[in-house]
Amino acid sequence: MSEAFAQANGLDPGDTLGAVINGRWQRLRIVGIALSPEYVYEIRGTDLFPDNKRFGVLWMSRDALGAAFDMEGAFNDVSLSLAPGAPDAMEAEVIARLDRLLEPYGGLSAYGRREQISHRFLSDEIAQNRVFGIVLPSIFLGVAAFLIHIVLSRLVGTQREQIAVLKAFGYGNLAIGGHYVRFAVVAVLAGAAVGTGIGLWWGRVVGELYAQFYRFPVRRFDAGPGAVLLAVLVSAGAAVLGALGAARRASALPPAEAMQPEPPASFRPGLIERLGLTRFFSLTSRIIVRDLERRPYKALVSTMGIALAVVILVVGHYFEDAVRHIAEVQFRNVQRDDVTIVFNDPRPARAVYEVAYLPGVLRSEPFRTVPARLRHEHRTRRIALFGLAPEGELRRLVGQDLRTIEVPSDGMVLTTRLAEILGVAPGDRLTVEVLEGKRPVRAVTVAGLVDELVGLSAYMDVRALNRLMSEGGTVSGSFLLVDPPVAPHLYSVLKRLPAVGGVSFRKAALAGFEETLATGRLSRIELHEGDPVGRGMVLARLTPVPIDARTLAQDRARLDAAQAEKRAADARVERARAALEQAQREHQRADELSSRGLKSPQEREQTELVEATYAKELEAAVFAAQAAAFQVDAARAALLAAGSVTQGADAAPGGPARSTFITVQSPIRGRVLRVLQESERVVTTALPSWSSAILPCSRSSWTSSPPMR
Amino acid sequence: MVFFGEGTESGASGTEAGAVLRARGLTKVYHMGSVDVHALRSVNLELYRGEFVVLLGPSGSGKSTLLNILGGLDVPTSGTVYFFDHDLTTADDRELTRFRREHMGFVFQFYNLIPSLTARENVALVTEISDHPLDPDDSLRLVGLGERLDHFPSQLSGGEQQRVPIARAISKRPDVLLCDEPASPSPPPGGSCRFPNGLSRASTRSTSGGDCTSRRDGGMRFS
Ligand SMILES: Nc1ncnc2c1ncn2[C@@H]1O[C@H](COP(=O)(O)OP(=O)(O)O)[C@@H](O)[C@H]1O
Ligand SMILES: [Mg+2]
Numbered sequence: 001m002s003e004a005f006a007q008a009n010g011l012d013p014g015d016t017l018g019a020v021i022n023g024r025w026q027r028l029r030i031v032g033i034a035l036s037p038e039y040v041y042e043i044r045g046t047d048l049f050p051d052n053k054r055f056g057v058l059w060m061s062r063d064a065l066g067a068a069f070d071m072e073g074a075f076n077d078v079s080l081s082l083a084p085g086a087p088d089a090m091e092a093e094v095i096a097r098l099d100r101l102l103e104p105y106g107g108l109s110a111y112g113r114r115e116q117i118s119h120r121f122l123s124d125e126i127a128q129n130r131v132f133g134i135v136l137p138s139i140f141l142g143v144a145a146f147l148i149h150i151v152l153s154r155l156v157g158t159q160r161e162q163i164a165v166l167k168a169f170g171y172g173n174l175a176i177g178g179h180y181v182r183f184a185v186v187a188v189l190a191g192a193a194v195g196t197g198i199g200l201w202w203g204r205v206v207g208e209l210y211a212q213f214y215r216f217p218v219r220r221f222d223a224g225p226g227a228v229l230l231a232v233l234v235s236a237g238a239a240v241l242g243a244l245g246a247a248r249r250a251s252a253l254p255p256a257e258a259m260q261p262e263p264p265a266s267f268r269p270g271l272i273e274r275l276g277l278t279r280f281f282s283l284t285s286r287i288i289v290r291d292l293e294r295r296p297y298k299a300l301v302s303t304m305g306i307a308l309a310v311v312i313l314v315v316g317h318y319f320e321d322a323v324r325h326i327a328e329v330q331f332r333n334v335q336r337d338d339v340t341i342v343f344n345d346p347r348p349a350r351a352v353y354e355v356a357y358l359p360g361v362l363r364s365e366p367f368r369t370v371p372a373r374l375r376h377e378h379r380t381r382r383i384a385l386f387g388l389a390p391e392g393e394l395r396r397l398v399g400q401d402l403r404t405i406e407v408p409s410d411g412m413v414l415t416t417r418l419a420e421i422l423g424v425a426p427g428d429r430l431t432v433e434v435l436e437g438k439r440p441v442r443a444v445t446v447a448g449l450v451d452e453l454v455g456l457s458a459y460m461d462v463r464a465l466n467r468l469m470s471e472g473g474t475v476s477g478s479f480l481l482v483d484p485p486v487a488p489h490l491y492s493v494l495k496r497l498p499a500v501g502g503v504s505f506r507k508a509a510l511a512g513f514e515e516t517l518a519t520g521r522l523s524r525i526e527l528h529e530g531d532p533v534g535r536g537m538v539l540a541r542l543t544p545v546p547i548d549a550r551t552l553a554q555d556r557a558r559l560d561a562a563q564a565e566k567r568a569a570d571a572r573v574e575r576a577r578a579a580l581e582q583a584q585r586e587h588q589r590a591d592e593l594s595s596r597g598l599k600s601p602q603e604r605e606q607t608e609l610v611e612a613t614y615a616k617e618l619e620a621a622v623f624a625a626q627a628a629a630f631q632v633d634a635a636r637a638a639l640l641a642a643g644s645v646t647q648g649a650d651a652a653p654g655g656p657a658r659s660t661f662i663t664v665q666s667p668i669r670g671r672v673l674r675v676l677q678e679s680e681r682v683v684t685t686a687l688p689s690w691s692s693a694i695l696p697c698s699r700s701s702w703t704s705s706p707p708m709r
Numbered sequence: 710m711v712f713f714g715e716g717t718e719s720g721a722s723g724t725e726a727g728a729v730l731r732a733r734g735l736t737k738v739y740h741m742g743s744v745d746v747h748a749l750r751s752v753n754l755e756l757y758r759g760e761f762v763v764l765l766g767p768s769g770s771g772k773s774t775l776l777n778i779l780g781g782l783d784v785p786t787s788g789t790v791y792f793f794d795h796d797l798t799t800a801d802d803r804e805l806t807r808f809r810r811e812h813m814g815f816v817f818q819f820y821n822l823i824p825s826l827t828a829r830e831n832v833a834l835v836t837e838i839s840d841h842p843l844d845p846d847d848s849l850r851l852v853g854l855g856e857r858l859d860h861f862p863s864q865l866s867g868g869e870q871q872r873v874p875i876a877r878a879i880s881k882r883p884d885v886l887l888c889d890e891p892a893s894p895s896p897p898p899g900g901s902c903r904f905p906n907g908l909s910r911a912s913t914r915s916t917s918g919g920d921c922t923s924r925r926d927g928g929m930r931f932s
Contacts, residue, residue, distance in 0.1 A: 165821040168782055169835045169881070170810020173802065256783035259773070259817060 003033050003215050004042045005056020019058070022069045023344065023498035034059060038079070040214050041121040044504060054505060080110075108371050108435045109382050122214065139308050141235060145242030146305050148184050152246030156180065156253075163250055164258030173251035180250050184243035185236065192232040199223070199231070267294060326453045331506065333402055334452060337365075337394040337479035338487065341494060344501040349473030351499070357620075358493055359627040360486025360634075365389045366475035368462050375431040376422040383418065385432065385458050387465030387476075394479035397459055400451040407461050411447030418456040419449050434469065442468050477502075485558070485634045559635035566628035569621065576621040580614040587611045727793060728755035729885060730779055735788035737774050748774040749785070756885070773818065776887045780813050781805045810838055814883030816874050816891040822862040829858040832877045839881035848880035849873070 001011065011017065016029045039057050043050040066072040080098070082090060095110045102110075113119050156163070163176055200223055207221035270293040272278055272286070281289060292299045343351065349366060356364040368387030373380055388395055388407050397405040397413055407413065412432075414424070424430055429443045450459075466474055482490055487505070494503045533539065590607040593599035735752040738745050748771040756762060756779075766772050777783040778790060781797055782805075790797040792808065800808065822831050829845050836842035843851075849858055852872040862870055871891075878886055 161819060161821045162823050164782075165815075165817065165823075166834070167806070168780065168809060168813070168815045168817075169877075170806055170813075170838055172806050254783065256774075256777040259777070259782070259819075259821075 001030050001033055002039055002042055002057040003035055004052040006033050008052035020498050025496055035215050035217050039118050041118040043117060109373060139312060141238035143305050145238040146301060148239050148242035149245050152180050152183060152243050156246050156250045160253060160258040163253055164255045167255035177247035177251035180247040181240055181243045184239040188236045188239045192235060196228050265294060329453055333398045334396060338482040338506050339480040340477060340504045341500050342477035342502040343499050346474045346476050349475055352475055352478050355478050357624060358490060359630050360483045360490040361480050362483055363481035365392045365394045365479045366462060367477055367479060368465050368474060369476045371435040373433040373435060374422055374458060375433060376424045379422050381421055383456055383458055387460050387462035390461050394481060397450045405448060405450055407459055408447040409461050410464055411445040413448045413450055413459040414446055415452045415457050416449045418458060440470060486631060489630060555635060562631040562635045566632050569625035569628040573621040573625050576618040580618050583611040583614045728757050730756040731791040733789050735778060735785045738786045773889050776889050780815060780887045781808045812884040814878035814881055814886040816878045816888040818889045820870050820874050822870060822873055824862050827859045827861055828854055828873050831873055832880050835877050836880050841882055843880045843882060845880055848876040852876045
């Protein structure tokens with residue numbers, strides 16, 4: 001199992017977990033934690049940020065996995081390494097040949113390492129760091145050189161008489177100039193000593209951070225003497241450069257002139273005098289304007305220095321804002337679903353309605369994705385072609401002005417960037433080579449462009465895509481809108497559905513339910529690993545997050561609605577049951593009559609069919625009733641969290657008195673194996689981070705138990 | 710016309726072969742924008758070994774300018790200055806620096822002490838680059854600062870500060886000692902000359918001395 005996933009879920013070798021393999025729920029035992037170069041940055045292809053809790057990689061022996069799929073000896077993924085030193089052109093050639101070789105077997109077309117997601121993220125990051133590593137120090141060194149220049153120039157100005165004396169007594173120009181350069185060198189040496197110390201420490205911290213985030217196998221930060229020397233030399237160079245001007249001034253100072261106090265600086269009538277604007281300026285303003293005019297170069301450099309400082313600020317904020325803006329547009333305007341599910345294989349369109357009946361699902365919109373190669377003239381690009389539901393709400397195409405663009409019933413919508421790459425404009429026709437199923441090749445018109453901020457995508461109406469694929473209503477997955485309190489339950493249901501190959505929960509959806517379900521702030525856990533605990537012993541205390549009246553009203557309304565829904569569902573079960581019993585009786589009677597020859601076999605079969613239909617209906621009704629019952633439970637649990645918590649005095653010695661808290665008690669005698677969440681934080685029900693960690697051999701029973709309050 | 714006060718303490722006679730410093734037709738013009746300021750106009754002057762010369766003139770009459778040119782700190786606009794047989798007016802910067810280091814001692818109108826060095830270190834700054842210097846301690850003792858060797862300028866009284874430059878100048882045992890109003894930065898009312906003990910004693914050591922001081926009643930003038 002991949003390390004990030006194991007850590008995020010608190011799994012260790014020896015633990016078991018369930019997984020749907022080839023449509024069957026199977027238990028797997030973890031035998032080891034591993035890292036893979038393919039998943040240094042462990043992220044699902046469609047995500048913006050890694051979600052280690054819900055996305056991980058499991059490696060099994062090919063024999064075992066092949067057996068599970070009844071496909072011994074088969075493979076569906078292959079990595080190749082090119083001969084060392086192979087030219088770039090070779091890669092394209094290998095890819096082309098590999099594609100031709102694997103096409104008959106359903107190959108989805110190969111790609112080079114540059115397009116490999118983890119590699120791309122990582123190399124982008126490294127490239128970015130390299131840029132920052134050059135740009136930021138350059139700015140800082142520039143400012144430092146400028147400061148040294150200013151400081152030393154001032155110093156030379158104030159020490160001109162001393163300089164004159166030294167010169168009068170026979171100190172040479174070089175000695176005087178060198179004296180001021182040495183000032184800068186001393187500053188550099190002191191700065192270098194401190195900077196090297198901080199740099200080594202910070203480098204180690206950042207290196208550690210990177211190693212943790214990217215799961216590098218080696219956590220070592222190396223800064224050889226060469227790097228330090230280079231840094232010191234570069235800094236010294238900048239400092240000397242800054243000092244040079246002042247040193248030159250000092251050495252060029254004629255001793256006789258230096259003996260006298262500095263003559264008043266020479267001023268000439270400047271711009272405002274020539275423009276006749278003098279009277280509009282107060283005397284003090286005139287001082288400023290003339291000072292600036294007298295030393296335009298100095299003013300310019302000062303302005304530049306300040307400009308650069310502002311640049312750093314603005315760029316820093318820009319990046320922050322840009323990421324926030326992208327995330328906002330992406331999640332508020334484009335991807336509006338809480339949950340995306342992807343089926344193992346394309347399913348008939350009605351699968352969407354089955355999904356809609358799952359607990360907590362408020363809305364379900366199907367989509368179809370097809371791997372395809374788009375071709376226009378000599379340019380090609382491999383992408384996932386998206387078929388969206390017309391008038392869909394959960395996944396929308398958004399123009400630059402954030403206005404929604406309807407998916408045209410015919411033709412294809414491309415992101416602007418993709419259109420640029422392919423060199424197409426609306427109205428052009430491009431060739432779509434589907435890399436799935438019968439691999440049709442079709443010409444499709446570019447109907448429009450969208451300016452999405454992330455990724456390269458091509459969209460079609462799902463029906464148009466079905467037509468292109470020469471298939472009936474077929475979907476690859478569904479976007480879901482989910483009732484937040486039920487989200488955790490839905491997640492556990494979805495995980496066990498054999499047809500579902502992938503589930504991606506939006507962080508926001510999870511944050512949403514964290515907010516609504518949060519029972520409170522977990523106080524610091526004082527227990528340590530290995531501590532024995534007795535039955536009934538208090539393990540943790542939760543201080544409830546205050547729930548406001550509005551939330552309370554919402555919870556109440558939700559409970560009412562859920563109860564009404566449950567009553568309706570129960571009634572439907574009753575009706576279905578009655579209908580089924582009636583059908584069973586009809587069937588029985590038909591059996592008897594036909595055995596006595598009083599009814600034709602066709603009539604008997606008819607009653608059998610009716611009975612089967614009602615049996616199915618009852619099954620669906622029972623399922624719906626169960627879901628409704630769960631909704632009621634969830635709504636009630638939310639209400640309970642607000643009202644009836646255990647009352648008690650805060651036991652924390654000396655701490656501020658809090659009115660109420662919830663205690664979590666140990667249900668059995670045992671020993672603390674692991675404390676996953678030691679420090680204070682807001683926790684929610686069903687988050688295993690604190691509940692499952694404390695007790696031995698009870699992980700599964702705790703996590704799957706209904707919300708506990 | 711130049712008027713020179715004759716040094717009374719000089720033991721040597723003016724007839725000795727060759728002047729130590731000889732100036733001919735010295736002129737110094739400062740261009741101040743559109744106006745030219747003639748600080749010196751055709752000055753002729755000879756200074757001999759052992760001579761003690763006092764130069765008197767009102768403020769702004771060109772005393773400091775003349776001393777600077779004689780000391781190799783500045784070059785004249787026209788005219789020549791000879792140190793023995795070395796022409797200072799054709800010397801370049803580097804040669805002038807060497808000339809000052811090897812032969813000249815200065816006491817300036819302003820003390821010009823290095824505030825971050827003690828009295829002894831201020832003197833040592835000069836003796837360090839001289840060939841046959843006095844011990845800094847000795848020269849400071851000569852000017853009566855034997856008890857103030859390790860004091861920084863800020864810890865010295867005004868009068869004491871005044872004497873450190875004198876110690877500094879004599880400690881290198883220069884061939885010529887030039888003092889620009891060494892008595893006080895501004896002449897006292899009445900304009901009488903007041904030489905610090907150290908200076909009068911030090912200048913007895915077969916050194917030519919040029920000294921200038923201003924008198925309010927204008928005891929001399931340039932023409
Ligand atoms: N660096 C300079 N630039 C322009 N004028 C100067 C400069 N130094 C001196 N002068 C002018 O030369 C004249 C003589 O000055 P100075 O030799 O300092 O006089 P003194 O030392 O006798 O008081 C003065 O009028 C002064 O304004
Ligand atoms: Mg003067």
